[in-house]
Amino acid sequence: MSDSHERSEMEREAARRAREARRSERASTPPVLRMEAPPASTERPARPAGRRPATPRTPLSSRLPSPPRARRPRGVRRVRLLFLGLCVVLVVIVGWFLNALLQPLGGSGSGQVRVNVPEASSTAAVGDLLARDGVVASGFFFKIRAELAGDHFRAGTYRLAHGMSYSAALTALLKGPALPPSVEVTIIPGKSRYQLDRLLHAEAVPGSYLAATVHSPLLNPRRYGAPAHPPSLEGFLYPDTYQLPKPLSISALVADQLTRFKVEMAKVNLAYAAAHNLTAYDVLKIASLEDAEAALPGDLAKVASVIYNRLALGMDLGLDTTAAYAANNYSGNLTAAQLASRSPWNTLNHPGLPPTPIDSPDLAAIEAAAHPAHTHDLYFIVRVCGNGALNFTSSYPQFLLWSRQYDAALAARGARRTEFCGHG
Template sequence: MSARTRRRRAIALAALAAALAVVAAFAVALWQPFHGGGHGRVVLTVPRGATLTDVARLLEARGVVADATLFSLRVRLAGAASAIEAGTYELRRNMSYGAAIAALRAGADTSVLRIVIPEGLSRREVARLLARRVRGDYLAASRSAPGFDPRNYGAPAGATLEGFLFPATYELRPGATAAQLVRRQLEAFRRAFASVDLAYARSKNLTPYDVLIIASMVEREARLARERPLIASVIYNRLRARMPLGIDATLRYALDNWTRPLRVSELNSPSPYNTRLRSGLPPGPIGNPGLASIRAAARPARTDFLYYVVKPGTCGEHAFSTNARDFERDVARYRAARERAGGRSPTRC
């Protein structure tokens, strides 16, 4: 055998060995023969209408599986795509693909009713979210509750529980009532609110109820966590300057309209929730804020900002300004970007 032939054979064998190594590595990554069953506890809800890709990405994002693409392939190879149903599952972190598939195939945990209530929603929105998931009328149950008096926080007589219904994930028994959920929300609120330092807010003559009102507006306005204290500072500064807050979310709350553009007649309405026309805080919270927004409302950033508007090309980031001239410049940029987008929001969410 010539030297050239031996060289070619060696190259071919090396290439084959490299290819076999790649195949072996892929097989190990796909089948995970040495992978354990995971650790810890992850409660995960698969929404209705979720595709296999959606589920795989959700599992990867929550740390349940290592790779969404490989998990999807394993599910297809197992013929289990149609077996994954919407519902709440109790899984573990860093599960093998096989273990995760088996857990999902076993079906959602029906022994526990898990209710996920996002931050900022109003009582009416939560009532719609809970349709047929709990027994009874949530809107009626959240009007008042035995043993909890909003007046203890500075609310006026007759105030509902709006603002006090703490948003979180609640585990209840199947068949739980709306009143039981409300009781759990109020207990969670008491614990969370007790951890908030109200000293700064009190120094500005604000009551705990005022802090909740501000927090509910912050929750609606802030898309980025770092902007919560900044938006709270604008509210404080405008209150001090006796300027209308100009937050349309307050009017949207009164109208129960969170999506349709506001009409001119609505923007000119004398509603006490119209903070374009009326100075001071609205009469009550416009939703139920989470702890981060409550803390921002209790201790805002120290700024001179009086205005903010969404920055074009961002996912809800705001441009803050201290004077009307800079604000109008930022508004002009936003409107120009909206025009270029054909009247659609010029954000990237």
């Protein structure tokens, strides 16, 4: 035991001296930053109990804080975002404009449309004309396309189509008029066959309008509730403006009128009239009476209401215009004999509706006849100095009072019409 103790003391003394030697050596030698490689041995060195293993020091450069990143002011970021948003909107607008202008999916259209280009028409006027007739989608974009191409168009009548692309319409127009020169004919609503025959004869149009409107293979009146053999096509000759080839042909005019009538009549809902036991032909009769009696569109449905109410009560319609039709006298001065005529068209002497319409009504009058105003009125009369307006009432004494006022105004004006007192 003593030997081991002495050796232990000696060993401790040797270790102490060795430590002092190392300390003195480190004090005399300047410190050097060294990175020593770990020992090649895979064995882990034993560590003294109660002490944590030494943690390798991180190089000084890696422990220094990173310099702060410069932040852009919020205003700059907002400006950039706004600029980017405007760029996106601009791209969308340009894309839409080019698509609308170039129409990459546009075609040659469908159906047929006759378009008359007047003399000295501007590109803008031609574009508006095509857009109005449904040939192109926009007169504005058509004008741009035509001006970019430097195109100019000749006056005349063209055969085009509905829904054409701008390029297809330009191509068709540049080929020149496809149809011969045309003439524009306007048929005023409320005019009878007799009146139109006189007008066409006065314009030196060859042929007879009366003869051409007795019947036609283009329209069967029985489909509209007319009798098997109506005396004429009165009521089916739709009033409108028609573009017809020169020289004007009455048969071509009648064909266009009948074709247009079928198109317009198909738009009318006849359920209300059917509920009152009226056919489509009866509706045409009522519409023709409205057009003959009412000068203002706002009075059409009111006149129809009076007719419906009188029919429901079994009263005579008592309309002077039917006596004028029966006598073919449209001067406004019916004779006593004409007013007393026993013609079935004279509703002063015959109950119910006349056998046929007394003129050709337009769509507004037909719609009013199919959907009359809901009133209890039984009478109407021209309003003195009313510029064509009518007075309506359900009272017969009131009607008589207005009648006396009208007669007095007529006498004071020397038998001149009293509707338009401001016109002399």
